[in-house]
Amino acid sequence: MNSDRNARWYLNLMAPNTKGKPFGWVYLPSIYVNAKAFHALMDDLIAPFSPDEIDLVAGPDAMGFVLGGGIAARMDKGFLTIRKTGRICAPTEGVEYLHYTGRAEGLEIHKPAFAPGTRVLLVDQWIETGGTIRASIDLIERQGGIVVGIASICIEETKGTENLREQYKCATAVVTGTDLQRQCNAHHLKIFDDFNWSSIIPQVGELDPATA
Secondary structure (H helix, E strand, O other), X not given: OHHHHHOOHHHHHOEEOOOOOOOXXXXXXXXXXXXXXXXXXXXXXXXXXXXXXXXXXXXXXXXXXXXXXXXXXXXXXXXXXXXXXXXXXXXXXXXXXXXXXXXXXXXXXXXXXOOOXXXXXXXXXXXXXXXXXXXXXXXXXXXXXXXXXXXXXXXXXXXXXXXXXXXXOEEEOOOOOOXXXXXXXXXXXXXXXOOOHHHOOOOOOOOOHHHO
């Protein structure tokens, strides 16, 4: 399994969007439903970071909750939910930004959410235009937090994301400079050409990460 993990085998479980806009072009919960894949993914995203350099994990609404919450539990850290505007029944700090769909959106966190100087690992499922992740960074820094790293399945190489890897320590499952990265940038994976849902469904007995 170690050699499989190094090859990011779980990325073959990504699925295509079959419903068009406003959905993202790739469907990723098909990875999460497979326990071996989900745990291998988290292992790869956690690997570059030491628990000693992180105080808190944060993730944006909604899919950042799944991956970020899992990573927080694995690292024995707390988890901060970065919510869409209007979802928090407590004092908040908010920011507006341009979503990858082109819509104006808003994010917020409760205030105060953490002590100034808190070191935060920011986790999102996928980073396309960079709007959501930069808005999340803004919110954390407004309360005196320090973003020490970013973890995501993929950071697409777009105008909005071009400086992220220079500004922050980034961990991604899709490795920059690879053919898979270029496929992600183009919004079409070769595995989608003959995609079959039944081929990626975990079988009984494959749902326990202890068997990996």
